[in-house]
Amino acid sequence: MRRPLLICAVLCLAACSIAGVAQDLRVPASVTAGEEATIPTTGSGKATFYLVGPGVSRKNDVSLGEEIHLQGQDLRNAGDYLALVCSDTCHTGTFYVIAAKPSSLTFLVHPSRVPVGQGDAISGVAFPFDQFKNLVLAPATVTFQLAVGDKPLFSRPVRAQNGVAWFRTASGKSAGLVQVIASLDDVTAKRAVQQVASEPCNLRITGQRIPIGVLVQTEPVHDCAGNVVPDGTIVTFSATEANGKSTVDAPIKQGIARAQMEASGTTVVSAASGVVMGNELRIGGKP
Amino acid sequence: MKFTLPIILVVATAALMVLALFGAGQAHGTVGIAAGSAVYTPKASTPEQALKNLLVDVQRRNWDRAMTAVSKTSDTNKQMFIQDWTGTNGSLRSFSSLEGFESRPLHITNDEAQMRVRLHWTTPVGPLEDVRDFRLVREGDVWKTVLPKVQLPSVPSQVIPVTYLRWDLVSGGAADEWGSKNVDAPHVRIISMNAVDSAEGAVVMGEVVNEDTVPAFVNVNATLVDGAGSAIDDETSFDKIDHVLLPKQVSPYRIDFPNINLKNVKNVRMDVKATLVPASADPVIGVMNQKIESDVQGKSVLHGDLLNQSGQTVNISHVVVSFYDNNAKVVWVADGYEDHALLPQSSAPFAVEIPKSVASKVQNFHVVVNQYSLGRS
Numbered sequence: 001m002r003r004p005l006l007i008c009a010v011l012c013l014a015a016c017s018i019a020g021v022a023q024d025l026r027v028p029a030s031v032t033a034g035e036e037a038t039i040p041t042t043g044s045g046k047a048t049f050y051l052v053g054p055g056v057s058r059k060n061d062v063s064l065g066e067e068i069h070l071q072g073q074d075l076r077n078a079g080d081y082l083a084l085v086c087s088d089t090c091h092t093g094t095f096y097v098i099a100a101k102p103s104s105l106t107f108l109v110h111p112s113r114v115p116v117g118q119g120d121a122i123s124g125v126a127f128p129f130d131q132f133k134n135l136v137l138a139p140a141t142v143t144f145q146l147a148v149g150d151k152p153l154f155s156r157p158v159r160a161q162n163g164v165a166w167f168r169t170a171s172g173k174s175a176g177l178v179q180v181i182a183s184l185d186d187v188t189a190k191r192a193v194q195q196v197a198s199e200p201c202n203l204r205i206t207g208q209r210i211p212i213g214v215l216v217q218t219e220p221v222h223d224c225a226g227n228v229v230p231d232g233t234i235v236t237f238s239a240t241e242a243n244g245k246s247t248v249d250a251p252i253k254q255g256i257a258r259a260q261m262e263a264s265g266t267t268v269v270s271a272a273s274g275v276v277m278g279n280e281l282r283i284g285g286k287p
Numbered sequence: 288m289k290f291t292l293p294i295i296l297v298v299a300t301a302a303l304m305v306l307a308l309f310g311a312g313q314a315h316g317t318v319g320i321a322a323g324s325a326v327y328t329p330k331a332s333t334p335e336q337a338l339k340n341l342l343v344d345v346q347r348r349n350w351d352r353a354m355t356a357v358s359k360t361s362d363t364n365k366q367m368f369i370q371d372w373t374g375t376n377g378s379l380r381s382f383s384s385l386e387g388f389e390s391r392p393l394h395i396t397n398d399e400a401q402m403r404v405r406l407h408w409t410t411p412v413g414p415l416e417d418v419r420d421f422r423l424v425r426e427g428d429v430w431k432t433v434l435p436k437v438q439l440p441s442v443p444s445q446v447i448p449v450t451y452l453r454w455d456l457v458s459g460g461a462a463d464e465w466g467s468k469n470v471d472a473p474h475v476r477i478i479s480m481n482a483v484d485s486a487e488g489a490v491v492m493g494e495v496v497n498e499d500t501v502p503a504f505v506n507v508n509a510t511l512v513d514g515a516g517s518a519i520d521d522e523t524s525f526d527k528i529d530h531v532l533l534p535k536q537v538s539p540y541r542i543d544f545p546n547i548n549l550k551n552v553k554n555v556r557m558d559v560k561a562t563l564v565p566a567s568a569d570p571v572i573g574v575m576n577q578k579i580e581s582d583v584q585g586k587s588v589l590h591g592d593l594l595n596q597s598g599q600t601v602n603i604s605h606v607v608v609s610f611y612d613n614n615a616k617v618v619w620v621a622d623g624y625e626d627h628a629l630l631p632q633s634s635a636p637f638a639v640e641i642p643k644s645v646a647s648k649v650q651n652f653h654v655v656v657n658q659y660s661l662g663r664s
Contacts, residue, residue, distance in 0.1 A: 112470045246591075249655065250571060251533060253452070275478060276535075
C-alpha cells in the first residue's frame with residue numbers, strides 16, 4: 001500500500017532536487033479520515049499544489065502565503081499522503097490520515113452449522129471499519145456474545161489489536177439456533193450458528209412381520225445429549241435371511257426411520273446411520 | 288519432387304479410408320461368433336441369418352420389416368416389440384441405440400435353434416452390454432425368431448401420499464454484507480480407501496460418508512504420486528459414486544487410473560469435494576433380495592431387485608456396490624445402470640458383475656442407488 005506512495009515521493013523529491021532545493025512544508029502531523037485540513041504556505045505568487053495519497057491524486061493552482069484547504073473527500077482513505085507545493089522551488093511534506101471512529105463491524109463466524117458438545121468448535125473474528133471502509137487500527141474493545149433467544153450463554157470482551165479481535169469457544173449442549181453478536185460501542189453485528197444434533201446414540205430398532213415381509217422402525221433417534229437427530233437423516237436398514245439380503249436407506253421422519261423389506265424366512269435386521277451401528281433384531285419366519 | 292508430399296498424403300488418406308471401411312467392422316470380431324453388420328439377406332436360410340436380420344432391422348428401427356422376421360407363434364405384438372427395444376417412461380433404453388451385436392449358437396437342430404446374443408448399446412452414460420437368449424424356429428424354408436411375451440410394467444391408478452423432506456437452498460445476493468450469509472459446505476469424510484491393481488490399471492476405491500445434517504453433492508478425487516513427489520495422474524470418481532448424499536448416507540466410490548501400475552506409485556493423495564445442494568429424501572428405493580450367484584457364463588454376479596417405494600417414476604436408476612472382504616475392507620466397487628424405468632411401487636431386477644480376481648474374497652456388500660428423474664435435477 002505504501003510502496004507506490006514512497007516511489008511517488010522519491011520521484012517528486014528527485015524532480016525537486018533537480019529543479020532547486022526541496023524544503024519542508026508544514027503539514028498537520030495526522031488527520032482523521034474525512035475531516036478537512038489546512039496547510040499554511042509562505043511567500044507570494046502562484047504555485048502548483050500536488051496531493052498524492054491512497055486512491056487520491058490531485059493538482060491545483062494555489063497562491064503562496066495563503067492556506068491550502070484540503071477537502072474531507074480528498075482525505076477519506078487512511079494512509080500516508082504526500083503534499084507538494086512547487087513554484088521556483090518545491091516544498092514537500094508527508095502526513096498520515098488515520099481511520100475515523102468505527103461505524104461498522106465486519107464479523108465472520110465459522111462454522112454456520114456445528115454439532116453440539118464440540119470443543120473450540122465456534123470461532124469468530126471481527127474487523128472494525130470506519131464510515132469510509134478504513135480498517136480502524138486504534139485499540140478498541142469488542143465484546144463477543146453468544147445467546148439462545150434472549151438467554152445469554154457467553155460474553156467475552158476482547159481487545160482488538162491491529163484492527164482484529166477474535167474468539168473461540170465450544171458449542172453448547174442443545175441443538176438450535178445460536179445468535180453470535182459482536183459489539184463495539186454502539187456498533188453491533190449479528191450472525192447465527194445452527195447447533196445440530198451430534199451422531200445418533202443408542203440407535204435401537206423394533207420390528208414385526210407383515211404379510212409382504214418385515215416392517216422395522218427405529219425408536220426416536222437422539223444424540224448422546226438427548227437432541228433429536230434432524231429429519232432427513234438416513235438410517236440404513238439391512239435384513240439378512242438365508243437366501244439373500246435386503247437394504248433400504250430410509251430417511252428419519254418425525255424422529256423415526258421406518259422401512260418395509262421383503263423377507264420370508266427367519267430374518268436378522270440391523271440398522272446403521274453413518275458410521276454408527278444400532279442393535280440387531282431377529283424376526284421369525286412366516287408361520 | 289514438389290508433388291511427392293501431396294501424393295503421399297493422398298495415398299495415405301485413401302489407405303486409411305479403405306481401412307476404416309473394411310477394418311473397423313471386423314475389429315471386435317471373434318472366430319465362431321457372428322458380429323452385427325448392416326448386411327440384410329431377404330431370405331433367412333440359417334438361424335444366424337434370421338437373427339441377424341431381426342437385429343439389423345432393430346438397429347435401423349425398421350419395425351415393419353423386423354416383425355416379418357418374427358415367428359407367428361411369438362407371444363408379442365408390434366407395439367410391445369417396439370417398446371421392448373426402444374424403452375418407455377424416459378428410461379435409459381429410450382436414450383440408447385443398438386450399436387452392434389455378436390451372436391453365438393447354443394443349440395441348433397433342423398427345426399429349432401437357441402442363440403445367445405451380446406448386444407452393444409450406446410447410451411448417454413457410456414457403452415452398455417446386454418446378453419439375451421433367442422429361440423428360433425424353421426417355418427418352411429425360412430428361419431424366424433420366437434419372441435417371448437414382454438412384461439411391460441404397469442401401475443394401477445392410485446394416490447400415494449408423500450411426506451418426505453426436501454432441502455431448498457437460498458443464496459444471498461451480491462449486495463449482502465461480507466460474511467453475513469456464509470453457509471458452510473457440508474462436512475463429508477472418506478471413511479475407507481484401498482488401492483489395487485486391476486487388469487485395466489490402478490484402481491482407488493472406498494467409501495465416503497456425509498457427516499452433516501444437510502445434503503451434499505460429493506466428488507472424490509485422487510492423485511497418484513511417484514517416488515520423486517511428482518503427480519503421475521489425477522482422476523475423479525466420475526459416475527462410480529452416489530453424488531448426492533443425504534445426511535449420514537454412505538456411498539462407495541471408485542477412481543480408475545487406466546494403464547497405470549501401482550508399483551510406480553509411492554503415495555495417493557485423496558481429496559473430497561462437497562457442495563451444498565438442494566435435494567429430496569424422496570424417492571426411497573429399497574434394494575431387495577440381494578444375493579451373489581453365478582450367471583450362465585460362470586461369472587459371479589450380484590443380483591437383486593430395486594423397489595421404488597415412492598409415488599414418483601424413477602427414469603434411470605444406477606446401482607453402485609461396495610464389496611467387502613472378511614475384514615470389512617472394500618475390495619471392489621462396481622456399478623450398473625438399469626435400462627428400464629422404475630415405476631411407482633414397482634420393482635425391477637438389477638445385476639452387477641464381480642471380477643473373477645476378487646469374487647473369492649467377497650464376504651459382504653453394500654448397495655446404494657442413484658436415481659435420475661426427468662424434470663428434477
